Amino acid sequence: TGNQWGYGKDDGPSAWNKNYPVADGDRQSPIDILPHQARHDPNLGPIVLNYDRCTSINIANNGHSVVVEFEDSDDRSVIQGGPLDNPYRLKQFHFHWGGKGCHGSEHTVEGNSYASELHLVHWNAVKFKTFGEAASAPDGLAVLGIFRSDEHRWLHMITDALYTVKFKGSVTDFKGFNPKCLLPSSLHYWTYLGSLTTPPLHESVTWIVVKEPMIVSEKQLGKFRTLVFTGEEEDERTRMENNFRPPQLLKGRTVRSSN
Numbered sequence: 361t362g363n364q365w366g367y368g369k370d371d372g373p374s375a376w377n378k379n380y381p382v383a384d385g386d387r388q389s390p391i392d393i394l395p396h397q398a399r400h401d402p403n404l405g406p407i408v409l410n411y412d413r414c415t416s417i418n419i420a421n422n423g424h425s426v427v428v429e430f431e432d433s434d435d436r437s438v439i440q441g442g443p444l445d446n447p448y449r450l451k452q453f454h455f456h457w458g459g460k461g462c463h464g465s466e467h468t469v470e471g472n473s474y475a476s477e478l479h480l481v482h483w484n485a486v487k488f489k490t491f492g493e494a495a496s497a498p499d500g501l502a503v504l505g506i507f508r509s510d511e512h513r514w515l516h517m518i519t520d521a522l523y524t525v526k527f528k529g530s531v532t533d534f535k536g537f538n539p540k541c542l543l544p545s546s547l548h549y550w551t552y553l554g555s556l557t558t559p560p561l562h563e564s565v566t567w568i569v570v571k572e573p574m575i576v577s578e579k580q581l582g583k584f585r586t587l588v589f590t591g592e593e594e595d596e597r598t599r600m601e602n603n604f605r606p607p608q609l610l611k612g613r614t615v616r617s618s619n
């Protein structure tokens with residue numbers, strides 16, 4: 361069907377511009393970050409995460425990644441500060457990863473990629489009524505990107521649940537998980553204006569990429585690769601890996617750095 365997209369040879373990132381012309385737009389993500397060319401901005405305050413009353417709902421395999429959804433009917437879990445003018449509500453988090461532990465992150469730093477990248481997706485509920493509306497507005501979303509390089513003590517709560525969402529379309533309850541435990545100690549970051557890194561590729565994201573990677577083990581990463589892109593009812597079992605978009609052109613954008 362028209363909107364079918366993936367990470368394979370025929371339906372992968374190089375083919376997305378056929379159905380989503382914005383793929384060749386002026387603020388696409390991810391990008392390669394060059395720390396020495398980032399402009400240090402003393403007005404950029406710290407990122408503030410209020411996740412203590414967050415309510416996770418479920419964990420799901422959507423055929424592109426594994427996603428944990430949150431209750432977003434009020435401001436119980438928000439990100440604010442940094443480049444953001446107001447609080448943005450946590451909607452979901454998901455991951456991108458590689459095969460055999462080499463590449464996998466979407467953003468790269470001086471051409472170097474990490475094994476994986478965690479995205480915490482938030483939307484501007486002050487200006488917009490729904491996520492869908494915010495997702496297509498220039499200041500609608502804020503995504504916190506966290507690199508994942510090698511053992512992480514809390515990640516077992518996610519990796520232990522992955523077997524329950526092996527197939528595309530599977531969803532299971534996943535309550536009481538606070539994603540704060542997935543974050544590194546320091547939240548120094550780079551920030552720039554970009555887009556969703558998967559179709560519909562809306563240019564609606566203020567990206568906040570944390571500099572310090574979190575540690576995950578090869579064993580934990582291996583558990584992500586037990587997921588498959590395909591549904592239980594389908595014949596083939598296509599292992600879910602390499603679900604990352606390569607870096608896109610900067611097209612004159614400035615990347616700013618917190619202290």
Ligand SMILES: NS(=O)(=O)c1ccc(NC(=S)OCCc2ccsc2)cc1
Nearest residue numbers: 479481491492495503555556557558560
């Ligand atoms: N990888 S990413 O963080 O840029 C990212 C985040 C969200 C999404 N898309 C979501 S949450 O879509 C939900 C359905 C929807 C509604 C309006 S546009 C898409 C895609 C990519």
Ligand SMILES: [Zn+2]
Nearest residue numbers: 454456479557
């Ligand atoms: Zn993502």
